[in-house]
Amino acid sequence: MTFDAIDRELLKLLQNDSKQTNKALSLQLNLSVTAVYERIKKLEKSGIVKQYVALVDKSKVKKDFVAFCHIKLVQHSQDYVVKFEREVNQLHEVLECYHLSGDYDYLLKVLVKDMKAFREFMVEKLTKIDHIGSTHSMFMINEVKHTTAITL
Amino acid sequence: MTFDAIDRELLKLLQNDSKQTNKALSLQLNLSVTAVYERIKKLEKSGIVKQYVALVDKSKVKKDFVAFCHIKLVQHSQDYVVKFEREVNQLHEVLECYHLSGDYDYLLKVLVKDMKAFREFMVEKLTKIDHIGSTHSMFMINEVKHTTAITL
């Protein structure tokens, strides 16, 4: 599917505030409400807009201890990789998990309440997963920037 | 502010799909539409729900080259840190930036179109920032998991 400059501007607005009314959007884009409505539907149908979510302030809910864990697997056979990835997907503490180049390695972003909870997560959950070779964790001191908005 | 089990369930639903109508939410929570409405307003007022956003599918817009850059500053004086953080905030390619423990170090998540664009980003933008000592980049092979939803 193709998207033009107006779609790009529309996506920018929606990525920043998806609760704006189509009327508000139409004013910013100099379009009619219907035109905005149809463009949004097109972006949703095509899958470019994949989800609408509410973002929760971590610190307001007392859950702002963030750790990054580098993980190496003992072996990298298809089986182990698939199994590891499936198990990681089920851990709610893991917000992000990336398979990285370099050392056939994973990077996990883990969110818990505090250091104690992190220790428990490591002992009770992460290291219970088979085939993990080594881990190396770093802790967040400060979140300098965090956006979900992609510039197009 | 306090939030109970119903608020927690409501946050779970909103973090997954913020476009549900209050009626749909009321059915899932066994509440009236008004009760849902008031709870949502309370969560917004208190800042627990800080933003509503549309999530864009990176691969659908041909922008799915993700790099993680570890950065060390030459010095760690207040001035340098503040300046570095301000500049990073203005780079649209940087989606996330964390100040980490350990080596007085930063971790950046960078999103660009492809390796060529990443090279340009490094040469033209990142290394143009003063006081950067060393950088180390890793590239994403696969996004195993990525959620914005916090479990409460």
Place this chain on the structure above:
DNA sequence: CATGAAATTTTCTCCAT
């Protein structure tokens, strides 16, 4: 893509617990 009408949803008021 715009206009205008219909359907749905949000939002408010009032009342009960």
Place this chain on the structure above:
DNA sequence: ATGGAGAAAATTTCATG
């Protein structure tokens, strides 16, 4: 204070040109 029912206001959605 908290939540429910229903009316009013606003918005989304659709038909037509």
